[in-house]
Amino acid sequence: MARPAAVFFDVDFTLIHPGPRFQASGYHATCAAHGIEVDPRRFDAAVKAAAPLLDPHDRRYREEVFIHFTRRIIEGMGGAGTRVELAAREIVDDWAEHRHFQLYDDVPAALDALRGAGMRVGLISNSHRSLSSFAAHFALDGLITGGVSSSEHGYMKPHPRIFQAALDLLDVPAGEAVMVGDSVAHDVAGAHAAGMRAILLARGVTPPSVPEGVTVIPTLADLMDAIRREEGRERKAEGKGQKADVEGRRKKEGRKKK
Numbered sequence: 346m347a348r349p350a351a352v353f354f355d356v357d358f359t360l361i362h363p364g365p366r367f368q369a370s371g372y373h374a375t376c377a378a379h380g381i382e383v384d385p386r387r388f389d390a391a392v393k394a395a396a397p398l399l400d401p402h403d404r405r406y407r408e409e410v411f412i413h414f415t416r417r418i419i420e421g422m423g424g425a426g427t428r429v430e431l432a433a434r435e436i437v438d439d440w441a442e443h444r445h446f447q448l449y450d451d452v453p454a455a456l457d458a459l460r461g462a463g464m465r466v467g468l469i470s471n472s473h474r475s476l477s478s479f480a481a482h483f484a485l486d487g488l489i490t491g492g493v494s495s496s497e498h499g500y501m502k503p504h505p506r507i508f509q510a511a512l513d514l515l516d517v518p519a520g521e522a523v524m525v526g527d528s529v530a531h532d533v534a535g536a537h538a539a540g541m542r543a544i545l546l547a548r549g550v551t552p553p554s555v556p557e558g559v560t561v562i563p564t565l566a567d568l569m570d571a572i573r574r575e576e577g578r579e580r581k582a583e584g585k586g587q588k589a590d591v592e593g594r595r596k597k598e599g600r601k602k603k
């Protein structure tokens with residue numbers, strides 16, 4: 346494959362990360378306002394334990410999935426009582442607001458480089474945050490062609506349909522697109538199932554078990570190089586293939602002459 350026509354990005358923990366509203370202190374404050382006692386020190390373990398709830402079997406987007414996930418975090422921090430549901434709903438509602446998130450520093454230059462090299466940029470997100478106002482809010486105007494969020498689309502990553510919807514939106518065949526994201530299960534596996542290539546972004550963490558052949562980058566500053574390296578590798582493979590074809594033909598012809 347030549348240079349990709351489009352590069353799609355996951356949003357949460359790839360382009361932006363949640364601020365204090367969705368960290369231990371934010372959960373603690375919301376719960377306190379509802380008279381619920383929680384232990385902020387149990388936050389990380391509670392998030393980890395609740396994470397499987399974000400993978401419903403049918404991959405259908407439902408707000409209840411996120412409320413259940415958030416409720417379980419509060420309970421994992423020791424919260425109990427009838428108001429836990431209310432606190433969870435409040436937190437999930439706020440997850441829809443850009444202002445509670447921060448852009449990673451390496452994003453503007455990475456998107457700029459892709460656009461400069463003639464690639465279109467798309468977004469594929471499992472959240473219910475509006476992607477149409479994403480670029481304006483984070484001062485990325487003109488850098489993003491379009492995006493699909495699971496709340497509008499109906500399916501969540503890794504369902505291949507949401508990837509296909511994004512490909513259709515940008516009018517790019519799967520074979521000419523690359524997905525970049527921080528989740529092997531959602532971004533990499535989903536992209537592969539839809540026929541796209543994928544690059545895993547492992548920000549400050551040891552990469553998990555990565556499918557063979559998938560490039561891992563530590564920051565988006567490494568993205569352009571990774572794309573160029575993949576182009577080079579493919580050209581080499583194509584070159585070898587052509588050489589083998591020529592040699593095979595020569596041998597065949599040689600045999601015919603004898």
Ligand SMILES: [Mg+2]
Nearest residue numbers: 355357358527
């Ligand atoms: Mg993510």
